[in-house]
Amino acid sequence: MIELDETIDSQAVLPGDADDRALRRSEARRPWPLKIVTYNIHGAVGRDRQLAPARIAAVLEEIDADVVALQEVPLGGSDAPNVLAYLAEATGFHSVAGVTMSSPQRLYGNAVLSRHPIVASRAIDLSFGTREPRGALDADIDCDGHLLRVVATHLGLSAAERRRQVEQLLESFETPAMPVVLVGDLNEWFLWGRALRRLVAHFKRVPAPLTFPSRLPVFALDRVWVSPAKRLVRVSVHKTRAARIASDHLPLVAQIDA
Structure with missing residues (x-):
C-alpha cells in the first residue's frame, strides 16, 4: 500500500493557483476608472x-x-502651427489626427491624445x-489589454446637418465586443433638439x-455618451481660471469604470 505524503511544498502549484495568479495580474493591470476629457x-x-x-x-x-x-485643432500647413504635435510632446501622450479641412496652407480638425497606445483609427466623413x-x-485604444473605442466629433451648425450626422455616427457603433x-x-443649442433625442434613445440620458x-x-x-451606459460614472466641467482663458469652451471631464 502506498502512503500519501500529506505535507505540502510551499512552492508547489495547487489546482487553481495559476488561475488565481493570472487573475491578480489582470487586476493589477486594470486601467479603471479611466478619465476622459473632451475639449474644443x-x-x-x-x-x-x-x-x-x-x-x-x-x-x-x-x-x-x-x-x-x-476639436478645432490646427494640424499644420504652411500658414498654421501643428498644435497637436505640440500637445503630444507636452503631454508625452500618443496622438492621432482626424483632418476635416485640408489645404496646403492649413490642416484642421479633430484629434485624440491618449496615455495608452492607439492601435487603430478611422476617419468618418x-x-x-x-x-x-x-x-x-x-480610435481604438489599448488600455492595458482592455480595448476602448473613442469617437471624437464636432457636429455642424444647422439642425438638419446634426440630425444626419448623428444618424451616420450611430450606424458606425455596431461593435458589441468593445x-x-x-x-x-x-x-x-436646444435641450430637446432631435439630434439629442436620438442620442438619448440610443444611449441614455446623461448629465x-x-x-x-x-x-x-x-x-x-x-x-x-458611453455604451454600455452603466460604465459612465461621473461627468463634470473643469472650471479653473486657466481653463476660462485658454479657449471659448470649458473642458468636459468624464470618468468611466469597468
Missing part, C-alpha cells in the same frame, strides 16, 4: 485672442486625463452638402453641464 480648444486661441498652445497644455496638465478628445466639412475621429465612448462638441462660453457658460454644447 478654439484653435488654441484664448479669450484674449492670443494663439497660445502652452495654455491648452497647462489645462490638460491640470485635468490629468487618460484620454483627451480635441460627416460633411453635409455645401456646409463646412465635418468629421469624426474613431465599449464605445462618443465625445465632442455637438453644437446642439450635461454647461461648457460654453467659457467665461460664463450658458450652453451644454460639449457632451459624452
Whole structure:
C-alpha cells in the first residue's frame, strides 16, 4: 500500500493557483476608472485672442486625463502651427489626427491624445452638402489589454446637418465586443433638439453641464455618451481660471469604470 505524503511544498502549484495568479495580474493591470476629457480648444486661441498652445497644455496638465478628445485643432500647413504635435510632446501622450479641412496652407480638425497606445483609427466623413466639412475621429485604444473605442466629433451648425450626422455616427457603433465612448462638441443649442433625442434613445440620458462660453457658460454644447451606459460614472466641467482663458469652451471631464 502506498502512503500519501500529506505535507505540502510551499512552492508547489495547487489546482487553481495559476488561475488565481493570472487573475491578480489582470487586476493589477486594470486601467479603471479611466478619465476622459473632451475639449474644443478654439484653435488654441484664448479669450484674449492670443494663439497660445502652452495654455491648452497647462489645462490638460491640470485635468490629468487618460484620454483627451480635441476639436478645432490646427494640424499644420504652411500658414498654421501643428498644435497637436505640440500637445503630444507636452503631454508625452500618443496622438492621432482626424483632418476635416485640408489645404496646403492649413490642416484642421479633430484629434485624440491618449496615455495608452492607439492601435487603430478611422476617419468618418460627416460633411453635409455645401456646409463646412465635418468629421469624426474613431480610435481604438489599448488600455492595458482592455480595448476602448473613442469617437471624437464636432457636429455642424444647422439642425438638419446634426440630425444626419448623428444618424451616420450611430450606424458606425455596431461593435458589441468593445465599449464605445462618443465625445465632442455637438453644437446642439436646444435641450430637446432631435439630434439629442436620438442620442438619448440610443444611449441614455446623461448629465450635461454647461461648457460654453467659457467665461460664463450658458450652453451644454460639449457632451459624452458611453455604451454600455452603466460604465459612465461621473461627468463634470473643469472650471479653473486657466481653463476660462485658454479657449471659448470649458473642458468636459468624464470618468468611466469597468
